[in-house]
Amino acid sequence: MNLNDTLFRLKALGVKVTPQRQEILEVLLGEERYYSAEEILKKVQARYPAVSFDTVYRTLNLFKKLGLVVELNFQGGYRRYEFNHADRHHHHLVCLKCGRSQKLACCPTDCLAGIEEENPEFAITGHSFEIYGYCKDCRGQVK
């Protein structure tokens, strides 16, 4: 999924393609990692200084609804966003000290299948699976 595909998809959905939305997408697509709302704002403001937090949040929530973006609520209350490379579903190993994370290959599909089967009346829309701890750099300096 690149920028042009995504913009095409937005148009197909009848969603207006504004410079702000386009720039937010470019940020999210630029480096494959997650961002805080503030990081996104700062990066977008490098090109469009007048962009407001409101626009960032509205856009992220829109993209979330359209399935373009995933919102991650990490332990400690950190909220992060990343582009939803639909074909690259994954989870995270998150350092509680420095906040850096790495992608994980494993997804608990067997658990999920069992849960789905045992709860047919529940409409599952997603799941989270994150592993927390302290990375090599941080494990020594934990308070």
Add this chain to the structure above:
Amino acid sequence: MNLNDTLFRLKALGVKVTPQRQEILEVLLGEERYYSAEEILKKVQARYPAVSFDTVYRTLNLFKKLGLVVELNFQGGYRRYEFNHADRHHHHLVCLKCGRSQKLACCPTDCLAGIEEENPEFAITGHSFEIYGYCKDCRGQVK
């Protein structure tokens, strides 16, 4: 783990046992589910009307540090707390509409074992695994 065991453990750790702390524990131990900070405050105030949010949050953070309480950060940013029945590790099926949840029996231990093995330099302290969607009552009325 009952109230007396827990109070004993607090004393052993050199932590003061105040009526407020005791009441918060009673709330958490009363019904095996999770609570918002505000729910806890309201319940504690039923007996001690002067208790403040500050005390609730400080106590929850203390208990969290001591491993007595688990903080859950659900999708959407909802933060909840539950007593850490250490022998009853579990995960949740959470309704995004009404917020109710049910415990799940499955825990992705095989994933976890693999991740631990593949990342020996990372000190894992915990993990989250939550399944989101819409419960029977809510699946019809999703906006």
Add this chain to the structure above:
DNA sequence: TCCTAGATCAGATTTATTCCGATTTAGGTA
């Protein structure tokens, strides 16, 4: 080129959590 629904901006508002200074108290000591 014009029109308008929808998007943006700037700042106010709301809500969750933490901080702060004054006061109280749990639990140790004599």
Add this chain to the structure above:
DNA sequence: TACCTAAATCGGAATAAATCTGATCTAGGA
């Protein structure tokens, strides 16, 4: 049992994240 003090609590102020509001602007269709 009567102090003593470090730690805990209270009440309200401060902070921070996210949303709302109303005025203005604009993307994209006619």
